[in-house]
Amino acid sequence: MDEKREAVRELLRQILNSKNDTEPFADSESLIFRGRLQSVDVLDLVLFLEERFGIDFSEGFDQARLDSVEEIINLLGST
Secondary structure (H helix, E strand, O other), rough: OOOHHHHHHHHHHHHHHHOOOOOOOOOOOOOOOOOOOOOHHHOOOOHHHHHHOOOOOOOOHHHHHHHHHHHHHHHHHHO
């Protein structure tokens, strides 16, 4: 597994574990729209992506692009 994917998966595991959600998740699984992540969790994710990978969200972001590990990796690949 590549470094970016593993870093994203680890952050998502930490966020979910902090909510007592220890169920595994697939890279393609919807996490926001299925209700496993809330808006405050998305903000943590955005901050992480800005700090770790230099993504600039100052113009805003589409929540759908952060809904799964696959979507996040695609976002990282397009920057």
